[in-house]
Amino acid sequence: MPSLAFTLSGVLQAWGTTEQGDRRPTSPVPSKSGVMGLLAAAQGRSRTDSLDDLMELDFAVRVDAKGSYLSDYHTVLPRSGTGLNNTFITRREYLQDAVFVAAVSGDDRELLLRLKDALRVPVYSLYLGRRGCSAEPPNPRLSESTLLDSLGEYPFQGGTLTKYGVRLRDGRYVSNKEVRALDVHVTSSDGSGYLTNDISLSRDGWSRTFAPRRVAFTAVNNPLLKSVEATDEVMGL
């Protein structure tokens, strides 16, 4: 089955799977509904168009950089006609400096090709969960590999290889061991993992409904370290 892998990275991301009124938390990884919404926006679908064909795709996310949480103190001025009078306060959570690689996979190669083209020249500006979270170019890659294999091949976005080890995006150097395995969140096939409400069922303005999905943890080897040779021996030592 062909797979399409692409980067989800930006200064801020926010993937809400539970909206709780005053507190708007973010999930630590991108939600399927959020990412499929991003693909739909790239294609130029409207906010009320169905996402059913995208929801049928297999979905997995590789964590290249966990990022950190930011809780924003956000004031909301109510619009006239909503029945709300006073400014109210919400706390919105964001992920800062997180880097993910998402992958979708399905039998319809044509659909994946269209999605790839859409990501390269999106109709609507891409954002990561909330509108203010601009996305960096997603650099999509279509391959014939399976979902997890494609994540094992897509280049590491969290840093570069230098002679001192791996230099992460934030300037820190870590040894290769630290980034040898990358966490992957994928829809569970054996009942293990956590539950999240990120399957979009209907999108009618603000009355959106979701169904739960069980997500399992797995890992892939960091493709950055594939071509790295072992330390050469020195004669006499």
Next chain:
Amino acid sequence: MKDNNMYITKITSKSIGIDTLRLIENTQEMHTVIATACPYDSDCAQSRTLWRCDGTSEGPVIYVLSPSIPNMALLESAFGGHVISKEYELPAKAFERGARITFRVSLNPTRNIRNSDNKTQRVVIPRQERQKWLESQAVNNGFTIVHASSEKDLSMTVSRSNKKGGDLKLIKETYSGVLEVSDPDKFRTALFSGIGRGRAFGCGFLTLGRFVA
């Protein structure tokens, strides 16, 4: 034939802290640390200390060749890593004419020219001439290059000098590949005393890897 045995030391850095990185990037500091750890021995005819810092996938590795056992504690604390040291012994097979061995060395690709004022000036060898220059250096040191490539780290290291003239710009290029021994005596001298200039700053230490067919 040597009377005293030299010692080869390998320093691997477990924790790549900012201190270790700063130290490694500062060639003058490296010289100071290594020279302090391997004191000059006036009794020994061959008291040159040689060193080289390699970047490997597991982090930086430093090799040191010294006339006596270095101050291990000093090296361990300076680099925050693991230090092993032993007598440097090479098999006799390495000194046979025609022996083919993998090698690595950092060199200072410069030469003297006579400039317009008819004064001798040290200039950098242009990139196109490097291969030829490497081959001529090899011949002067008792071996020939079977094949060699330059490793990506062509570093222009600036090292602070308290002498007049201020900063010292040192260009260092690391070569690795396969050599063939042509003159065993010159080769031995090259291995134990180093090749070319910049030996205080990490150049000139020729290390061997393994024999190839």
